Amino acid sequence: MEEGKDVGILAMDIYFPPTCVQQEALEAHDGASKGKYTIGLGQDCMAFCSEVEDVVSMSLTVVASLLQKYNIDPKLIGRLEVGSETVIDKSKSIKTWLMQIFEESGNTDIEGVDSSNACYGGTAALLNCVNWVESKSWDGRYGLVVCTDSAVYAEGPARPTGGAAAIAMLIGPNAPISFERKYKASHMAHAYDFYKPDLASEYPVVDGKLSQTCYLMALDSCYKQFCTKYEKLVGEQFSISDADYCVFHSPYNKLVQKSFARLFFNDFMRNCSSVDNDAKEKLLPFANLNSEESYQSRDLEKASQQVAKHLYDIKVQPSTLLPKQIGNMYTASLYAALASVVYNKHNSLAGQRIIMFSYGSGLTSTLFSLRLHEGQHPFSLANIASMLDVTAKLNSRHVTPPEKFVETLKLMEHRYGAKDFETSQDTSLLPPGTFYLTKVDSMYRRFYDKKASDDIVWGKTKVSNALANSQ
Numbered sequence: 001m002e003e004g005k006d007v008g009i010l011a012m013d014i015y016f017p018p019t020c021v022q023q024e025a026l027e028a029h030d031g032a033s034k035g036k037y038t039i040g041l042g043q044d045c046m047a048f049c050s051e052v053e054d055v056v057s058m059s060l061t062v063v064a065s066l067l068q069k070y071n072i073d074p075k076l077i078g079r080l081e082v083g084s085e086t087v088i089d090k091s092k093s094i095k096t097w098l099m100q101i102f103e104e105s106g107n108t109d110i111e112g113v114d115s116s117n118a119c120y121g122g123t124a125a126l127l128n129c130v131n132w133v134e135s136k137s138w139d140g141r142y143g144l145v146v147c148t149d150s151a152v153y154a155e156g157p158a159r160p161t162g163g164a165a166a167i168a169m170l171i172g173p174n175a176p177i178s179f180e181r182k183y184k185a186s187h188m189a190h191a192y193d194f195y196k197p198d199l200a201s202e203y204p205v206v207d208g209k210l211s212q213t214c215y216l217m218a219l220d221s222c223y224k225q226f227c228t229k230y231e232k233l234v235g236e237q238f239s240i241s242d243a244d245y246c247v248f249h250s251p252y253n254k255l256v257q258k259s260f261a262r263l264f265f266n267d268f269m270r271n272c273s274s275v276d277n278d279a280k281e282k283l284l285p286f287a288n289l290n291s292e293e294s295y296q297s298r299d300l301e302k303a304s305q306q307v308a309k310h311l312y313d314i315k316v317q318p319s320t321l322l323p324k325q326i327g328n329m330y331t332a333s334l335y336a337a338l339a340s341v342v343y344n345k346h347n348s349l350a351g352q353r354i355i356m357f358s359y360g361s362g363l364t365s366t367l368f369s370l371r372l373h374e375g376q377h378p379f380s381l382a383n384i385a386s387m388l389d390v391t392a393k394l395n396s397r398h399v400t401p402p403e404k405f406v407e408t409l410k411l412m413e414h415r416y417g418a419k420d421f422e423t424s425q426d427t428s429l430l431p432p433g434t435f436y437l438t439k440v441d442s443m444y445r446r447f448y449d450k451k452a453s454d455d456i457v458w459g460k461t462k463v464s465n466a467l468a469n470s471q
Contacts, residue, residue, distance in 0.1 A: 005173065005174070005178075006173060006174050006175055006178035006371075006373065007130055007133045007134050007171070007172065007173050007175060007178060007179060007181075008130065008171070008175035008176075008177045008178035008179050008370065009169045009170070009171060009175055009176070009177035009178075010142070010170045010171065010172045010175045010176070010177075010375075010379040011066060011069075011070045011072075011169070011170040011378070011379055011383075011384060011387070012066075012167065012168070012169050012170075012335070012338075012339055012342070012384050012387070012388060013062050013065050013066040013069060013167070013168050013387060013388065014062065014165060014166070014167045014168075014322070014332070014336060014339055014388060014390075014393075015058050015061045015062040015065065015165065015166050015167075015434075016047045016058075016164060016165040016166075016326050016329075016393070017047050017048060017049050017050065017053050017058070017164050017165075018396065018397050018398050018429045018430060018431065019047065019048055019049070019050050019397070019398055019400050019408075019429060020045050020046060020047045020048065020325075020326075020397050020398070020399060020400065021045070021046050021048065021399070021400050021401075021402055021405040022044070022045055022399055023037040023038050023041070023043045023044055023045060023046060023160060024037070024038055025401065025402050026046070026159075026160055026402050026405070027160075028402075029402035029403070029406075030159075030160075030402075037160040040254065041160060041161065041252040041253065041254050042252055042253025042254040042256070042257065042324065043160065043161075043252055043253060043324055043327060044324045044325055045324070045325045045326070045327070045399075046160065046162055046163055046326070046327035047163050047164045047165060047325075047326045047327060047329075047397075048150070048152070048162060048163070048164055048400075048405060048408065048409070049150045049164050049412070050408055050426075050429070051408065051411055051412065051415070051423050051424060051437075052423045052424065052425060052426060052427065052430070052436040052437050052438075053164075053430075053434075053436060053437065054086075054088065054150065054437055055084055055086045055088060055094060055148040055149060055150055055166070056088060056094055056097045056148075056435075056437075056446065056448065057434075057435040057436050057437055057448055058148050058150075058164070058165070058166035058435075059082065059094055059097070059098055059146050059148045059166050059168075060097065060098060060100075060101065060435035060448060060450075061166065061433070061434050061435045062146065062148075062166040062167065062168045063098055063101055063144070063146060063168050064101055064433065064435070064450075065168075065433065066144075066168040066170065067101070068433075069387045070170065070378050070379075070387070071378070072142070072170065073105070074101060074102045074104070074105040074107050075102075075105050075106070075107045076141050076142055077102060077107065077110055077141060077142050077143075077144050078109070078110060078111065078138075078139050078140070078141030078142065078143065079110060079111045079112045079128075079129055079132050079141070079142075079143040079144070079171075080095055080098060080099075080102075080110050080111075080112050080143075080144045080145075080146070081095065081112035081113070081114070081115060081125035081126075081128050081129055081143070081144075081145055081146070082094045082095045082098070082112075082113070082114045082115070082121075082125060082145075082146045082147075082148065083114070083115050083116070083120075083121030083122030083123065083124060083125040083126070083145070083146070083147045083148075083331040084114060084116060084121055084122075084147070084148050084149055084330075084331055085116050085117070085118050085119065085121055085149060085196070085330055085331065085360075086148070086149045086150050086151075086202075086330070087196070087199075087202075088446070090199070093113045093114040094114055094146075094148065095112060095113050095114055095146075097446075097448075098146065111132070112125075112128065112129070112143075115128070117360045117362060117364045118194060118195075118330070118360035118361040118362050118363075118364070119149075119249055119251075119328075119330045119331055119333060119334075119358070119359060119360040119361070120331070120358055120359065120360025120364040120365065120366075121147070121331045121360065122145065122147030122167070122331030122332060122334065122335060122358075123331075123334065123358035123360075123366055124364075125145045125146070125147070125331075126145045126169065126171070126335075127366070129143030129144070129145050129171040130143070130171060130179055130181075133171055133172060133173060134181070142170050142171060142172050143170070143171035143172065144168065144169070144170055144171065145168070145169045145171060146166060146167070146168050146169075147166065147167045147169075147329075147330075147331035147332040147335055148165075148166035148167075148331065148332065149164065149165070149166075149329055149330030149331050149332055150164040151163050151164065151327065151328045151329065151330050152202055152203065152409060152412065153203055153204070153206070154203040155406075157208070158206050158208065160252075160327075161251055161252050161327065161328050162327055162328060163323075163326045163327025163328040163329045163330075163333075164326070164327075164329065165322075165326055165329040165332045165336060166332060167329075167332045167335045167336060167339065169335065170379075174375075174376075174379075175373075175375070175379065176372065176373050176374065176375030176379055176380055176381045176384065177338075177342070177370055177372060177373075177381075177384075178370065178371050178372075178373065179368065179369070179370060179371075180353070180368075180369040180370065180371050182229070182233055183226060183229060183230055183233075183368065183369040184226070184229075184366060184367070184368040184369070185221075185222045185223075185224075185225035185226040185229060185366070185367050185368075186222065186225075186364075186365060186366040186367075187217075187218045187221035187222050187225075187363075187365045187366075188363070188364050188365070189214075189218075189363050190362075190363075191210070191214050191361070191362060191363045192205075192207065192210075192362075193206075193207050193210045193211035193213075193214040193215075193361045193362070193363060194206050194207070194211050194361035194362070195361065195362055199417075200416075200417060201413075201416065202412070202413070202416045211251075211361060212255060212258075213295045213296075214361065214363050215251075215255065215259070215359050216258065216259065216262050216295055217291070217295065218359055218363060218365035219259055219262055219263070219357055219359070219365070219367070220262065220266060220291070221365075222357065222365055222366065222367035223263055223266050223367060224266070225367075226238070226355075226367045226369075227239075227270065230242075237270070237272060237273070239267045239270075239272040239273075239274040239275075240260075240263050240264060240267060240274070240311065240315065240355075241272075241274040242353065243315065243353050243354065243355040243369075244315065244349075244352035244353050244354065245315050245316070245318065245319060245341050245345075245352070245353075245354045245355070246260055246263065246315050246316050246319075246354075246355045246357075247316075247319045247334065247337045247338050247341060247354055247355070247356045247357070248260070248316070248319075248334070248337065248356075248357045248359075249333050249334045249337075249357060249358055249359045249360075250320070250323035250328065250333050250334070250337055251328045251333070252327075252328065253320055253323060253324050256316065256319075256320065256323070257305055257312065257316075258301060258305065259357065260308055260311070260312050260315070260316045261301065261304035261305040261307075261308040261312070262304065263308075264279075264304055264307060264308035264311070265283060265286070265294075265300070265304045268280060268283045268287075269287070278307070279307040282303050282306065282307050283300075283303060283304065283307065285299075285303075286299070286300040286303065286304075318340060318341050318344040318345050319337040319338065319340050319341045320337065320340065321340040321343070321344060321390065322336040322337065322339060322340045322390065323336055323337050323340070325394055334356060334357075334358050338354070338356065338370075339388055339390070340390070341354065342381060342384050342385055342388070343385045343388050343390045346381040346382050346384070346385035347382070349372040349381050350372055350373055350374040350381070351371075351372065351373070352371075352372045353369055353370070353371055353372075354369070354370040354372065355367065355368075355369055355370075356368050356369070356370060396431070398429050418440065419440050419441065419442055419443070419444045420440065420441065420442045421439065421440055422438065422439040423436075423437050423438060423439065425438055425449075427451045430451050431451070432451055432452060432453035433450065433451060433453035434450070434451045435448050435449070435450050435451075436448065436449060436450070436451065
């Protein structure tokens with residue numbers, strides 16, 4: 001590849017488990033009030049891993065799928081980074097399992113390991129890969145970013161905010177989804193809003209109220225800095241009207257609604273000309289609240305959502321398809337929302353700007369800007385949308401009764417950190433070409449196989465299922 005501008009995302013693919021549970025059915029099963037999960041959280045459905053799937057198998061599946069669909073020779077990958085907060089091993093990175101795909105082609109010269117900090121790891125991995133391609137260290141090959149997580153919670157109010165998925169993104173110059181690198185702002189701080197201190201359990205410790213406040217506080221901080229940088233560089237005020245789409249990390253959709261309304265309120269407080277008189281009138285009673293009061297005010301939340309609703313439908317709603325259907329995918333969540341925009345709007349995205357907000361508890365956050373171009377085949381917006389094939393993937397899922405979902409999570413609790421067991425190896429619901437866990441031996445080594453499909457041809461390298469009989 002020649003050195004080029006517009007470094008960013010050339011190609012994307014997503015994989016999520018075929019097993020899911022309807023939030024409405026889960027409400028009834030949990031004895032929750034009707035609408036608590038569907039309206040209260042804004043969620044429709046939640047994907048979850050069965051006993052034969054985990055973050056490693058999902059990563060193997062999505063990487064193999066992306067390379068196959070875009071006919072990328074594995075030798076052309078020079079950096080591979082994984083973002084995840086799902087701990088499979090305290091020392092061995094998920095990236096090392098993925099190397100099996102590349103070793104087969106003789107490519108072991110691939111930089112990068114895993115990044116982890118709650119839901120932010122995928123963004124850290126992505127920024128690293130973009131920086132690598134833009135740096136003097138770049139060797140002309142592609143970067144590859146993988147975001148993979150299985151979000152599960154103990155029984156109780158947080159359980160319906162789970163989900164599972166893996167996303168792979170190919171990074172290089174002349175990309176249809178490129179970074180506006182000057183426009184980026186981060187907010188990093190120390191907080192105990194959500195964390196996983198118990199290494200014997202997969203479940204986190206969550207302070208739900210604090211977590212929401214931290215998220216909105218980080219959003220405020222990033223947005224203010226972002227606007228300041230933009231104004232310095234461009235000489236004009238920035239407001240959400242300067243973004244065609246706003247994409248947020250989505251633990252649950254209700255928080256996304258609140259987040260966009262918060263940006264609208266920020267624009268009002270900054271006296272942006274884009275805020276009309278009617279909206280100003282409705283938000284004026286809240287102008288003198290201090291920051292802490294503004295985070296706790298239900299009336300402000302309601303009023304700002306109301307005045308931002310017409311813009312939310314245009315600028316945010318297209319990003320909500322996958323997050324509402326799959327649930328919280330942790331590191332993959334923000335990029336599943338981006339994939340939703342590309343899938344829904346690819347015909348009209350050229351020349352447009354997307355603002356992305358990434359948040360990881362504990363806490364880390366970045367607001368950054370993407371610029372969209374039509375691109376050239378196979379790295380075009382239309383082809384990315386086609387390869388994502390979102391509707392077919394969603395329609396082919398298997399809706400599981402809540403009882404079976406709870407039973408699966410109990411089995412996974414029992415198996416977490418365990419050794420010397422074999423899975424059922426039931427692949428009846430998995431699409432062809434999906435990797436799955438077969439066993440964990442007495443030395444904790446994990447073994448994966450691949451559901452039969454036609455042999456895959458990458459470039460000139462033919463890779464058979466022998467690769468999958470791996471450790």
